Amino acid sequence: MMVVRPIQAEDYTALRELARKTGPGFTSLQDNDTQVAAKLEAGLAAFSASPPLAEALYLFVMEETETNEVVGICGIESAVGLSEPWYNYRVGTLVHASRELKVYNQINTLTITNDHTGYSELCTLFLSPDARHSKNGSLLSKSRFMFLAEFPQRFNEHLIAEMRGYSDENGISPFWEGLGRHFFSLDFTEADRHSSMNKVFIAELMPKNTIYTNLLPKEAQEAIGKTHEATTPARRLLENEGMRYTGYVDIFDGGPTLEARIHDIRAVQESQYVKAHIADLPSEGELYLISTTEFSNFRCCMSPITRVSKNLVTVSPDVASALNINEGSTIRIVPLSSGRRF
Incomplete structure (x- = not known):
């Protein structure tokens, strides 16, 4: 039987092994000793701190009870952006029109924002490929809603979940290639790795002005709000629970951000x-x-x-x-x- 429980210090080896399997674009758990150790430390601190931390990372693992094998991980951030800025793009629309020339153009735009500062976040969802059966993914993801229902005072009333954006079979993100690379001069995986450890460099290098998406390559435009193939089932699961895409995307891969009030989530409410x-x-x-x-x-x-x-x-x-x-x-x-x- 599978059970989801809070992470423990003894789970480091299993957590490190899961991190080797995540692949490019999985920002919150990368194949990096320093990040994995920091993730574990933060998870342990969240469950031991008194009073509760303002930015607590409640980290859980899925364990097979007969073998004690850890096969998955998931987490909830109590609040994002309080000590480090939280960035994403808001997808908007500008109209360029001329009555005299009979021209009317609607142009999609990207504007960098910190609109989700203070929101709680579903994060770090990963299930070992060998365990992706028997609705284990549903258990791993939705177990967090049961924790939110039980301890709502530890979280913001608003919840977000960043979905992994589209990348091709070689792990290349067309959104990054069409936009981010021009300002960062880094490969997508390298920039993604830096962002998971320190977001300050984002503020230093990211363009501050509104971006007209029609100036981007077609492949980059099509990737805006598009989910990675491996993440599509997770997106559908969250949408079935009441979370919705409201026009915010990740600044690196263009993946959609889903939102909901915690009380409106089906598993919490019912x-x-x-x-x-x-x-x-x-x-x-x-x-x-x-x-x-x-x-x-x-x-x-x-x-x-x-x-x-x-x-x-x-x-x-x-x-x-x-x-x-x-x-x-x-x-x-x-x-x-x-x-x-x-």
């Missing part, structure tokens, strides 16, 4: 508390997200349940073991799939 009755269950049935109410010992898994009454559900002994709960423990549940109701 989740509810119940008591757990532990007994054997059929292995098939509608899958539910099931999470605990503890902070540092937070756990989340997915499994069929049987409703005994409005406030009591039956969970299997395997679920109870994975969540470290006992008979009568309070748990939070919600159907794994959007579009389902209790």
Whole structure:
């Protein structure tokens, strides 16, 4: 059984191995010893700090309970842009018109902004290729909504998620090649690596004026708001939960930023508390997200349940073991799939 839990110091080796598999464009977890160590340290600090950190990185891993193998990672930033600037482009429209010449042109533009400063962010979602089956990706991603539902006071009411932008089979980003390279004189992977460690150089080199997208190569224009093929399922999952693209894109690869109010997310809004009755269950049935109410010992898994009454559900002994709960423990549940109701 897969369970999502807070990261621990002992997970460094597994985290480092996951970082080797992410590939170009995955800014938040790169094949870099320094970044991985810093990521782990930040994750540990978030769960141990008292009072809560203003910019906390709540980092979780997915673990196979039978083998104790870590196969995935996900995270939530409590707030972005408070100590370092948070940049993205806002996609806009300008109209150039002349009644006398009978000319009317709508031109798309890119304007650099810090509009999402202070927002909470879903981040660092990566699942090992060998584990991409049996709805494990849904569990890994949506487990964060259960944590947000349980501890909303630790987050901003607004949530964003930056989607990895389009790059070709060689890992080349046409958006970067058509725009960013002219100002940074760096390969995409090199600039991306720098941005994950220090964003100051972005402010120093990025153009401050509005950019007319019709001046960019066609390939760069088409990449604006386009998601990397490997990230498209993650985008659809978040959109099914209520997150939406509102015209903001990443300054490096043009990938879309999704937004929502946390309370409006389906899994947050519809989740509810119940008591757990532990007994054997059929292995098939509608899958539910099931999470605990503890902070540092937070756990989340997915499994069929049987409703005994409005406030009591039956969970299997395997679920109870994975969540470290006992008979009568309070748990939070919600159907794994959007579009389902209790």
